[in-house]
Amino acid sequence: MLDRTIEPAFQQITDIHFIEAKKHLLSNQIPVFEVNAGEQDLVRIEFIFQNVAWEKSKPLLPSVCNSMLTEGTHSLSAAQIASKIDFYGAFFQTEYSFDQSSLTLFSLNKHVAHTLPIIKEMLTASIFPEKELNTFLRNQQQKLKVGLEKNSVLARRSFNRALFGDSLYGYPYELKDYDEVKRADLLAYYQEMYHPKNCTIIVSGKIQEETIAHLEQLFGSWSTEVTLKEFNINIQPDEQKWHDIEKPQALQSAIRLGISTVNRTHPDFMGLQVLNTVLGGYFGSRLMANIREDKGYTYGIGSANVTLQHAGFFFIASEVGADVCGATLTEIEKEIAILKTELIPNEELALVRNYLMGSLLGSLENAFSHADKFKNLYFYGLGYDYYDQYIQTIQNINAEELRALANKYWNFEDFYKVIVGKM
Amino acid sequence: MVKFERFILENGLRVLVHEDDTTPMAVLNILYDVGARDENPEQTGFAHLFEHLMFGGSINIPSYDEPLQRVGGENNAFTSNDMTNYYLTLPTSNLETAFWLESDRMLSLAFSEKSLEVQKNVVCEEFKQRYLNQPYGDVWLKLRPLVYQKHPYRWATIGKELSHIENAKIEDVKAFFKKHYNPQNAIMVVGGAVKLDQVKALAEKWFGPIPSGEKYVRNLPQEPVQNQEITEIVKADVPLNAIYKAFKMPGRMEAGYPAIDLISDILSQGKSSRLYQNLVQQNPVFSDIKAYNYGSLDTGMFVVEGRLSPEVKPEEADELIWKELESLKSEPVLPEELIKVKNKYESVKQFEEMSLLDKAMNLAYYELLGEANLVNTEINNYLKVSVADIQHYANALFSREKSTTLFYLAN
Numbered sequence: 001m002l003d004r005t006i007e008p009a010f011q012q013i014t015d016i017h018f019i020e021a022k023k024h025l026l027s028n029q030i031p032v033f034e035v036n037a038g039e040q041d042l043v044r045i046e047f048i049f050q051n052v053a054w055e056k057s058k059p060l061l062p063s064v065c066n067s068m069l070t071e072g073t074h075s076l077s078a079a080q081i082a083s084k085i086d087f088y089g090a091f092f093q094t095e096y097s098f099d100q101s102s103l104t105l106f107s108l109n110k111h112v113a114h115t116l117p118i119i120k121e122m123l124t125a126s127i128f129p130e131k132e133l134n135t136f137l138r139n140q141q142q143k144l145k146v147g148l149e150k151n152s153v154l155a156r157r158s159f160n161r162a163l164f165g166d167s168l169y170g171y172p173y174e175l176k177d178y179d180e181v182k183r184a185d186l187l188a189y190y191q192e193m194y195h196p197k198n199c200t201i202i203v204s205g206k207i208q209e210e211t212i213a214h215l216e217q218l219f220g221s222w223s224t225e226v227t228l229k230e231f232n233i234n235i236q237p238d239e240q241k242w243h244d245i246e247k248p249q250a251l252q253s254a255i256r257l258g259i260s261t262v263n264r265t266h267p268d269f270m271g272l273q274v275l276n277t278v279l280g281g282y283f284g285s286r287l288m289a290n291i292r293e294d295k296g297y298t299y300g301i302g303s304a305n306v307t308l309q310h311a312g313f314f315f316i317a318s319e320v321g322a323d324v325c326g327a328t329l330t331e332i333e334k335e336i337a338i339l340k341t342e343l344i345p346n347e348e349l350a351l352v353r354n355y356l357m358g359s360l361l362g363s364l365e366n367a368f369s370h371a372d373k374f375k376n377l378y379f380y381g382l383g384y385d386y387y388d389q390y391i392q393t394i395q396n397i398n399a400e401e402l403r404a405l406a407n408k409y410w411n412f413e414d415f416y417k418v419i420v421g422k423m
Numbered sequence: 424m425v426k427f428e429r430f431i432l433e434n435g436l437r438v439l440v441h442e443d444d445t446t447p448m449a450v451l452n453i454l455y456d457v458g459a460r461d462e463n464p465e466q467t468g469f470a471h472l473f474e475h476l477m478f479g480g481s482i483n484i485p486s487y488d489e490p491l492q493r494v495g496g497e498n499n500a501f502t503s504n505d506m507t508n509y510y511l512t513l514p515t516s517n518l519e520t521a522f523w524l525e526s527d528r529m530l531s532l533a534f535s536e537k538s539l540e541v542q543k544n545v546v547c548e549e550f551k552q553r554y555l556n557q558p559y560g561d562v563w564l565k566l567r568p569l570v571y572q573k574h575p576y577r578w579a580t581i582g583k584e585l586s587h588i589e590n591a592k593i594e595d596v597k598a599f600f601k602k603h604y605n606p607q608n609a610i611m612v613v614g615g616a617v618k619l620d621q622v623k624a625l626a627e628k629w630f631g632p633i634p635s636g637e638k639y640v641r642n643l644p645q646e647p648v649q650n651q652e653i654t655e656i657v658k659a660d661v662p663l664n665a666i667y668k669a670f671k672m673p674g675r676m677e678a679g680y681p682a683i684d685l686i687s688d689i690l691s692q693g694k695s696s697r698l699y700q701n702l703v704q705q706n707p708v709f710s711d712i713k714a715y716n717y718g719s720l721d722t723g724m725f726v727v728e729g730r731l732s733p734e735v736k737p738e739e740a741d742e743l744i745w746k747e748l749e750s751l752k753s754e755p756v757l758p759e760e761l762i763k764v765k766n767k768y769e770s771v772k773q774f775e776e777m778s779l780l781d782k783a784m785n786l787a788y789y790e791l792l793g794e795a796n797l798v799n800t801e802i803n804n805y806l807k808v809s810v811a812d813i814q815h816y817a818n819a820l821f822s823r824e825k826s827t828t829l830f831y832l833a834n
Contacts, residue, residue, distance in 0.1 A: 002632060004482075007490055007523065008517075010519075010520055011516040013495055013514050040774070040777055042773055078694065079694070079700055087762070087763045091770075106774065108773060135703065142710035142730065145662035149662060249660075251551040284488050284489055295544075296544025297544070298545070299548045299549035319552050350493070351493045354492070354494060358492075358494070358514055359497065362512050
């Protein structure tokens with residue numbers, strides 16, 4: 001007779017295999033990293049550029065410049081770019097983040113010879129046509145109007161502003177900023193940003209030799225007169241810790257709490273990842289168990305460590321019933337206090353270790369995910385030994401060390417606390 | 424190409440196995456053939472609430488999540504109007520834990536009062552977060568009952584109103600479980616670095632002893648053909664005026680579905696699409712507009728929704744949408760336009776095969792549609808669609824008397 005109360009035996013994960021990126025240089029020294037794996041005849045090619053400048057008077061330049069890459073070049077209109085890419089069943093994606101801006105091509109291998117030249121056009125010959133620019137700015141402005149009606153969006157804006165002030169990391173775009181974007185400024189920023197000295201190419205998928213040859217042929221002689229400058233983010237944290245925005249009609253309040261910490265390059269970061277998991281980093285976390293699964297105050301609550309090239313921070317976020325906002329804050333404070341005073345029980349810590357190992361293993365699903373892991377390292381100047389150490393930390397960090405980290409980084413009085421809705 | 428094997432246990436549980444040794448992970452996906460369309464009109468939102476309760480402990484295992492996390496696994500689930508799907512991923516070496524957990528909750532739940540109380544609150548907060556406390560969040564709560572008069576698609580998965588969730592009783596939960604959660608109403612897919620024989624043995628061991636239960640026979644009121652235009656205006660605190668226009672369309676496996684799916688791509692996939700080019704880029708009437716269909720198993724919805732640019736009159740914008748739809752009826756699409764959307768479809772299929780979980784979910788979904796191998800062959804139905812088919816189905820679909828339009832206007 002099958003005894004269903006007894007859990008089947010299970011194994012610890014000990015071995016995690018990373019497919020390491022192989023590097024070569026194009027003739028003009030652009031580094032190309034290849035992660036070659038997979039069965040599907042397709043490839044992802046990312047062109048990544050470090051953000052090189054930001055000014056408060058023109059806060060939208062980097063992001064608009066990135067999005068507008070698809071909107072027209074000397075020889076192709078926006079509609080032609082879109083038609084060509086769509087015709088070959090390919091996708092492209094622009095992405096602007098705090099540290100980098102990128103243009104990514106997803107293409108079937110059999111069409112790379114047709115799709116890659118379009119990417120070259122966008123990176124080397126964009127003209128930011130006035131008509132498309134106006135359409136884009138107007139639509140973004142409309143989108144922001146809708147976003148500003150969402151409590152969670154307002155909370156995130158207010159939180160980032162408190163943490164980083166009016167800097168590239170912290171500035172919350174206003175509707176009027178869209179009126180200040182000028183074509184001439186975009187062209188100048190484009191020259192300064194999108195050039196071979198500031199470019200990294202990452203190729204992942206089932207990579208064919210011809211694809212690499214196309215890269216050399218199209219981008220190997222790309223040149224520039226621009227010299228790379230040092231860029232300081234110039235973070236200016238707010239003195240004031242408490243920020244609330246009252247919304248009398250709110251059914252729920254958005255909560256966002258957190259503090260500046262360290263980024264991936266700091267030796268404490270790996271331990272903080274384990275500590276964060278215990279508090280709010282997975283479905284079984286203490287915050288979820290208490291605030292969702294025991295009290296039913298929310299649909300979800302979570303916490304995370306965010307790593308940026310020039311900063312790191314920790315935050316907790318949730319949307320809770322407006323009547324239980326205060327009670328939720330009390331519970332969050334209580335959970336943090338427990339981690340600072342008591343040791344995490346062995347059984348819970350063992351579960352979190354296994355969960356994190358499974359999660360790391362599961363995050364290496366295909367060539368794209370291996371390439372993403374490489375990016376986590378490369379843009380922080382780290383090597384693959386980082387992951388060896390991370391695995392060591394997951395397996396070996398003890399409860400005393402975790403409690404010490406909670407005391408070192410999580411002083412609740414110093415947390416920025418943002419509430420949007422009703423308190 | 425997604426390869427798979429199929430076997431059926433004596434109790435009626437269908438099992439599909441997809442061997443993929445490129446990953447160290449395994450997926451176990453169970454689809455239950457029950458969705459919001461199977462609910463009592465007085466107890467809407469129940470299928471989704473029930474999905475939450477499936478994580479509240481089963482007859483022999485007090486916690487579902489904890490043992491799974493302990494072996495390095497993760498899980499989630501979703502409910503739609505048509506089905507409820509549960510999935511978990513874990514390191515292949517711990518595959519048996521997945522069978523242990525999933526078979527116990529198919530056998531019986533713990534039916535804990537505490538879990539019911541808490542999940543009622545959680546789902547009410549989900550209702551507020553996603554449908555009530557968001558700009559335009561309630562649009563489908565308003566639009567569905569306009570489009571559907573008879574069919575239970577007239578309510579959304581989350582339910583008609585908060586009170587239906589608040590009033591749920593443990594007896595209702597037990598009855599729902601008995602009716603829908605048994606081997607005959609389920610499709611299981613196991614994928615990853617697994618072997619057919621291994622899966623057979625584990626399935627026999629853990630799922631074999633579960634009683635087959637009663638087969639649920641679905642008998643839903645079908646939606647009559649619409650022959651009168653429906654228009655409604657709502658006003659709310661939103662920053663932009665919006666238009667939502669819906670047409671009833673064939674179900675997922677009915678004739679015409681692939682052609683109509685491609686019509687939505689011609690209208691709105693990517694920046695080269697007609698709606699974007701004509702109504703956002705060339706003539707900036709909308710700041711955002713899209714067309715899509717719900718892929719429903721019964722009579723579905725083809726939707727055009729757009730947010731208007733300031734200063735544009737809603738009725739003028741509405742006429743411009745009609746102009747685009749009329750042009751599909753009167754003019755054949757360009758052959759390149761049709762090739763383009765077919766190429767994109769083919770490419771999306773390839774990219775989907777990068778993900779083990781997507782493959783497993785697709786196998787379960789297509790098996791529900793009638794045959795898992797459709798995951799590999801359905802593309803032929805798309806490639807066959809001709810320029811004439813597009814025009815034919817555009818004519819069948821887009822007429823005033825079959826349209827439902829909701830003007831969602833700013834106060």
